[in-house]
Amino acid sequence: MLVKFCGATTAAEVTDMAAAGADLVGLWHGVPGGRSELTAARLARLSALALDTGRLKPVLVTFSSDVRALLAVVAMSRVPCVQLHGFQAPGTVRALRRDGPSGLEIVKVLHLRRGACLEERLTGAYERAGADCFLLDTVSSDGRIGSTAQPLDDMAVSALADRTGLPFLLAGGLHSGNPADFAGARAHPRFLGIDVDSAARADDGLLRADRASVIAHAWRAA
Numbered sequence: 403m404l405v406k407f408c409g410a411t412t413a414a415e416v417t418d419m420a421a422a423g424a425d426l427v428g429l430w431h432g433v434p435g436g437r438s439e440l441t442a443a444r445l446a447r448l449s450a451l452a453l454d455t456g457r458l459k460p461v462l463v464t465f466s467s468d469v470r471a472l473l474a475v476v477a478m479s480r481v482p483c484v485q486l487h488g489f490q491a492p493g494t495v496r497a498l499r500r501d502g503p504s505g506l507e508i509v510k511v512l513h514l515r516r517g518a519c520l521e522e523r524l525t526g527a528y529e530r531a532g533a534d535c536f537l538l539d540t541v542s543s544d545g546r547i548g549s550t551a552q553p554l555d556d557m558a559v560s561a562l563a564d565r566t567g568l569p570f571l572l573a574g575g576l577h578s579g580n581p582a583d584f585a586g587a588r589a590h591p592r593f594l595g596i597d598v599d600s601a602a603r604a605d606d607g608l609l610r611a612d613r614a615s616v617i618a619h620a621w622r623a624a
């Protein structure tokens with residue numbers, strides 16, 4: 403299974419995530435006001451550092467629907483993967499697939515609020531537009547998306563996975579103590595892995611190797 407940690411802002415966090423055994427590291431660009439927002443230049447530096455580790459794939463995490471700007475930053479940073487973490491339309495996926503570099507991986511986030519997927523009627527359109535996988539994440543009751551630290555319901559995850567046709571990553575409040583709460587999702591034939599933000603951060607707000615490593619081990623051993 404794949405393990406992704408999200409929202410690195412420093413070189414130390416990137417190398418720490420590689421040391422912790424992560425497969426993917428999320429780098430934010432186009433998350434206005436986001437605590438981990440990076441300039442395009444910094445995104446490119448951290449992306450290069452991740453690629454240099456030889457094991458860590460950098461993922462551009464964005465709320466943006468501006469395809470031209472996204473393609474420019476993909477080209478500049480050479481990120482091989484984009485996570486559309488917001489309410490982008492299927493047309494955004496289609497344009498990235500059509501105009502992006504060959505092999506660009508596109509992750510479309512599906513948001514669940516109290517078990518219901520807000521993009522339910524669009525999942526087929528995202529698939530036809532060329533998304534490679536879905537990422538299932540929580541919407542908090544007050545409408546917040548991203549880094550909610552709020553777990554999803556395992557049955558709702560498995561049921562949504564059954565209604566869609568792509569591999570999926572699981573997110574939302576995951577930590578070393580809750581793999582058992584997601585036995586259904588983990589057993590699903592299209593379960594790809596996990597994406598973690600809050601639980602991998604220390605008190606200073608930075609991603610830490612020791613925390614990330616415990617989470618990665620717990621989920622891989624489950």
Ligand SMILES: O=C(O)c1ccccc1N[C@@H]1O[C@H](COP(=O)(O)O)[C@@H](O)[C@H]1O
Nearest residue numbers: 408487548549550551573574575599600
């Ligand atoms: O962390 C954020 O604020 C954020 C902002 C914009 C896009 C994605 C963001 N984080 C994503 O949140 C989930 C899970 O986080 P947590 O473990 O529940 O804290 C993960 O997919 C991150 O990519």
